[in-house]
Amino acid sequence: MNNPQLNKNGKLQHLLTTEGLPASILLKILDTAESFVGVTQRDIKKVPLLRGKAIFNLFFEPSTRTRTTFEIAAKRLSADIVNLNIAASSQSKGETMLDTVNNLSAMNADMFIVRHSQSGAAHLIARHVRPEIHVINAGDGRHAHPTQALLDMFTIRRYKRDFHNLRVAIVGDILHSRVARSQIHALTTLGVPEVRVISPKTLLPTKVERLGVHVYHDMEQGLKDVDVVLMLRLQNERMLGARLPSAEEYFKHYGLTQEKLALAKHDAIVMHPGPMNRGIEIDSAVADGKQSVILPQVTFGIAVRMAVMAILAGN
Amino acid sequence: MNLPDPEQLLAELTDKIRSDVTKDTVLVGIHTGGVWLAERLHKDLECTLPLGTLDVSFYRDDFHEIGLHPQVKPSNIPFEVEGRHIILIDDVLYTGRTIRAAINELFDYGRPASIRLAALVDRGAREMPIAANYIGADLVLPEDKMLALEQKDNRKLSLNLYNKISSE
Numbered sequence: 001m002n003n004p005q006l007n008k009n010g011k012l013q014h015l016l017t018t019e020g021l022p023a024s025i026l027l028k029i030l031d032t033a034e035s036f037v038g039v040t041q042r043d044i045k046k047v048p049l050l051r052g053k054a055i056f057n058l059f060f061e062p063s064t065r066t067r068t069t070f071e072i073a074a075k076r077l078s079a080d081i082v083n084l085n086i087a088a089s090s091q092s093k094g095e096t097m098l099d100t101v102n103n104l105s106a107m108n109a110d111m112f113i114v115r116h117s118q119s120g121a122a123h124l125i126a127r128h129v130r131p132e133i134h135v136i137n138a139g140d141g142r143h144a145h146p147t148q149a150l151l152d153m154f155t156i157r158r159y160k161r162d163f164h165n166l167r168v169a170i171v172g173d174i175l176h177s178r179v180a181r182s183q184i185h186a187l188t189t190l191g192v193p194e195v196r197v198i199s200p201k202t203l204l205p206t207k208v209e210r211l212g213v214h215v216y217h218d219m220e221q222g223l224k225d226v227d228v229v230l231m232l233r234l235q236n237e238r239m240l241g242a243r244l245p246s247a248e249e250y251f252k253h254y255g256l257t258q259e260k261l262a263l264a265k266h267d268a269i270v271m272h273p274g275p276m277n278r279g280i281e282i283d284s285a286v287a288d289g290k291q292s293v294i295l296p297q298v299t300f301g302i303a304v305r306m307a308v309m310a311i312l313a314g315n
Numbered sequence: 316m317n318l319p320d321p322e323q324l325l326a327e328l329t330d331k332i333r334s335d336v337t338k339d340t341v342l343v344g345i346h347t348g349g350v351w352l353a354e355r356l357h358k359d360l361e362c363t364l365p366l367g368t369l370d371v372s373f374y375r376d377d378f379h380e381i382g383l384h385p386q387v388k389p390s391n392i393p394f395e396v397e398g399r400h401i402i403l404i405d406d407v408l409y410t411g412r413t414i415r416a417a418i419n420e421l422f423d424y425g426r427p428a429s430i431r432l433a434a435l436v437d438r439g440a441r442e443m444p445i446a447a448n449y450i451g452a453d454l455v456l457p458e459d460k461m462l463a464l465e466q467k468d469n470r471k472l473s474l475n476l477y478n479k480i481s482s483e
Contacts, residue, residue, distance in 0.1 A: 028385075031386070031387070032383065032387050034389050035370060035372070035387045035388065035389045035390065038389045038390055038391065039373065039390075043423075043424065043425065044423040044424070046423065047373035047374065047420075048373070048374060049373050049378055049383075310383050311382075311383055313382075314378055314381075314382025315382055
């Protein structure tokens with residue numbers, strides 16, 4: 001099958017989703033990121049690799065953390081990065097997304113990093129641009145957020161070494177979560193034998209079992225003996241009231257507390273893609289506790305994004 | 316053609332470096348062959364400071380032609396570079412481009428007091444104004460051949476010639 005992410009030599013041309021990417025490419029990204037972790041710990045946190053490259057952060061949907069980490073990653077590769085907050089610019093004057101892309105391509109862009117509320121936006125841009133331009137999906141609708149999933153895989157491998165003997169639980173709003181989808185594809189491709197999703201019925205996509213996950217509606221059962229707990233943000237802004245009785249009720253059943261975490265393995269790690277809703281999906285005692293690796297995730301996220309950009313720019 | 320025994324060359328190289336080594340000397344090997352040599356030198360020269368390793372993939376000048384090297388290993392410089400006397404170690408000195416990249420990378424860790432270069436083999440054909448301070452052997456080789464140092468499971472080194480598929 002023709003994979004729109006790969007060029008004719010089978011190398012990564014765009015990173016749009018973790019779905020359908022072979023383990024070898026995922027592992028190459030993780031391995032390359034290991035080398036960038038060292039770079040980010042030096043006094044001079046910069047390498048000359050992408051000198052002279054023009055990268056555009058095309059954010060059609062607001063984001064602070066993801067945009068900032070891409071910006072830092074590009075700068076540490078010596079690329080020139082320009083941030084476009086499109087919600088507040090040309091599109092409000094009526095320009096179409098592809099016209100915006102055409103204009104930036106005419107400014108000799110080498111790479112686009114795209115965040116959009118519509119699923120498929122990054123795919124559309126990837127199909128549209130000249131073959132020498134690379135596209136990274138920084139989150140599209142409910143569909144995919146591949147760099148978040150990859151930094152999560154990197155963090156898991158850092159703490160757990162091997163994917164092949166792990167039990168991983170993804171907890172929360174699976175229905176609206178592009179992060180969850182990308183995590184599930186990455187985890188199963190990398191050989192994690194047991195991926196669980198724990199969620200109320202109203203926040204689960206239909207037929208989610210087809211992705212190869214085990215479904216739990218009860219936190220106590222779902223967390224039992226897991227090695228990794230991947231918390232998701234409750235997406236209040238996408239919720240529009242009807243799916244949940246209240247935030248308090250949600251926290252009571254699906255909020256991660258120390259008591260519930262005690263059911264997981266004693267050395268289980270807790271992750272969250274941010275931004276966190278403390279007291280809704282996660283208790284502060286857990287978020288700031290000794291099993292939390294939420295801040296290391298942010299640090300590793302820079303190295304992983306550097307790796308993705310460096311590999312794409314070289315392909 | 317007959318290639319020299321790298322174990323013999325390494326012994327000679329060790330003797331040439333020995334008189335210049337002080338307790339403040341640090342060795343930095345360049346991946347991959349240079350690291351094998353640096354590990355042996357570090358032990359035989361009884362260096363007290365930890366060994367450094369460099370992978371110059373992020374500093375190469377051919378990234379725009381050939382992309383990122385398929386296997387990038389982490390660089391590891393476990394000491395302050397500032398003010399240090401460094402001996403850089405590589406297996407084959409050829410165009411000088413790898414050494415240019417390695418020097419640039421070292422400067423992103425700090426400003427060393429000096430950098431000297433040791434190479435097991437110097438095969439000439441330099442494209443940069445770079446010379447080694449310590450050499451195991453000078454070899455003249457056909458331009459279409461690639462000389463590679465290899466290490467077996469028993470840590471024994473061998474030199475082998477291959478037909479070139481890409482630049483050094």
